[in-house]
Amino acid sequence: MNEVATPAGLESGALPMDTVGNVYVESPRITARNVDVYYGDKKAIDGVTLDIAEKQVISFIGPSGCGKSTFLRALNRMNDTIDICRMEGEIKLDGEDIYAPHIDVVPLRARVGMVFQKPNPFPKSIYDNVAYGPRIHGLATNRAELDDIVTQSLERAGLWDEVKDRLTQPGTGLSGGQQQRLCIARTIAVSPEVILMDEPCSALDPIATAKIEELIHELSNQFTIVIVTHSMQQAARVSNRTAYFHLGKLVEVGETGEIFSNPSHEMTRNYITGRFG
Amino acid sequence: MTDRQDMTTPGAKSDGMMSPDVAARRVAASIGGRRQRERRFKSYGLIAIGIALAFLVILFASIFSKGIPGFFQHYVTLEVTLDRAKLDPAGDLSLQSLYDGDARGAIRAALYEATGASGRSGRKAAGKIISQGAEQRLRKAVIDDPSILGTTQSMVFAVDDDVDSFLRGFISRDTPEADRRINDKMIGYIDQLVADNRIEYAFSDYLIFGSASRNAEMAGIFGAFVGSMLTLSVCLVLAFPLGVATAVYLEEFAPKNRLTEIIEININNLAAVPSVVFGILGLAIFIGIFGMPRSIPLIGGVVLALMTLPTIIISSRAAIRAVPPSIRDAALGVGASRMQTMLHHVVPLAMPGMLTGTIIGMAQALGETAPLLMIGMVAFIVDVPGSVTDPGTVLPVQIFMWADFAERMFVQKTSAAIIVLLAFLISMNAAAIFIRKKLERRW
Known part of the structure; x- marks a missing residue:
């Protein structure tokens, strides 16, 4: 049962603790090794080792407080904004340690974008919301290029047809689902490699949720996507791989079909069948 | 006591839980007191607001009743003969020349004529009617329009602050002459000016455009x-x-x-x-x-x-x-x-x-x-x-x-x-x- 394959050539450190399933993949975009995250004295993440494959969707599931969001935020160093938060271990993006002292979080976050639980468009126009990232990173050299980026991002986010006639109106005036797609458009406008999504549908109705899920599916052709979700159906629908977290530990990881049809670990099975969590 | 009674009533259950009937009765009994306390609390708030409002009204009433008259003061209209030689001795309209000239004399002369004041004490009394700022006004009028030199102009000057107070009724005629700042002669002249319709009560330009002054009628902000x-x-x-x-x-x-x-x-x-x-x-x-x-x-x-x-x-x-x-x-x-x-x-x-x-x-x-x-x-x-x-x-x-x-x-x-x-x-x-x-x- 505890088949932990360590592919040759991966310079991994210690073996992952207690994790069931294969944490390693062939061509990882992100590699996390023995990651611990502390809030003050409290250990929120305990020795997580995990690879995230390129152009795949991986979903993190688990009961509230299991550390899945904390781990997600460690991937683009959003935890840096919390003073008492401390991280140990190693997270590499394309082989580069993102916690190395010389790393600047600004370009890192341009490469690893994030979509949040609650839609949080800026109180600016729809156009400015999408154009903000490209502007601060200097992605467009002129107005026409910027227009192109905005148009394409909105099209990719499936929002263009709904907002093309009102780009100058405030983004906060859109419906919840539209706002979340606007936030996705804003994230992909800076052409990131990885998109982190922290329960992106928890504030949305089922129709808006379906649209976002469809979008995630399409975006996975181009981006590596990590999604935290409370909905197991959602995880089953959108992701290639699924990771189950419990009390800060990564309990089990595997192909989504495998996890949901035939979980190896008892805790995963109990959670998926709704016996606790 | 009531507890014991309730326990024995048929509505009370023996397992320690209160029956809904008893609970409803007790809630009903307590509700009157609760409502009363709420009413009392609300009335305290209203009283506090009432007192605050009353003070505000008193403050504003007092300030406005005293302050609105402060925006106005009394002026006197005089026909001043503007003699070029007397007012502008150097003839170049320079400030120095105007200050050397006898603006005060010109105003006084107009004042004596309007009041009919004569004699040393009479002229002294008449001179006190007008503000000391009058000369400045006259010079300014000449500078603004030199063509008025050599003519006789009808000009408006502020009255002295004591005269203003008298005209407002703050100084009573019944007070013995020695105790008031306006003597009987001045009262006579003022009455004459009022009768001739020369005194008017108008907006005080000194208040808005004037600067600090010891003379109350000229003081401004x-x-x-x-x-x-x-x-x-x-x-x-x-x-x-x-x-x-x-x-x-x-x-x-x-x-x-x-x-x-x-x-x-x-x-x-x-x-x-x-x-x-x-x-x-x-x-x-x-x-x-x-x-x-x-x-x-x-x-x-x-x-x-x-x-x-x-x-x-x-x-x-x-x-x-x-x-x-x-x-x-x-x-x-x-x-x-x-x-x-x-x-x-x-x-x-x-x-x-x-x-x-x-x-x-x-x-x-x-x-x-x-x-x-x-x-x-x-x-x-x-x-x-x-x-x-x-x-x-x-x-x-x-x-x-x-x-x-x-x-x-x-x-x-x-x-x-x-x-x-x-x-x-x-x-x-x-x-x-x-x-x-x-x-x-x-x-």
């Missing part, structure tokens, strides 16, 4: 108004950027350690320091150590800025804290740096709150008297300050000084100046509300 403006400008230019920058740093960038904690506590305590202490500080440092001149709006503004800073910092920090964290996350999430997050998103969203705090701080500064007394802005200055380094005074200090003067007319002028100051304050607060509403719509 213009100098103090300009002084207030200059002082407030200095205060705003210093306090707003400093306060906002401090708030942004403390809220977003400062490490959370002992030192910043001490700084925060001290800023909060500064808000409660009596303003006169800031005046002493200004006196000791700017005038004592740096040897800067007294009475200048520059130092006044700096002292008021020190006093206003805590207000601006505290309200700006509250405004920054009120910006939802999701906006910060959004900006950081697309890769904005901390400074970009602050400047592009947090500060613009916190701006209405910051501006409101600033305007409230400015309104406080506008009404402040004590610290400015310490740095000498209470000096009697006739000239209107032209820059922040000219000696000057401010509105509340002017009010303070006028309240100290003995002349009857200063009472009305004081109240009138208070009305101007209040109008100023109310418009500043209105501006604060307007800005808040206007900018908040984007939220």
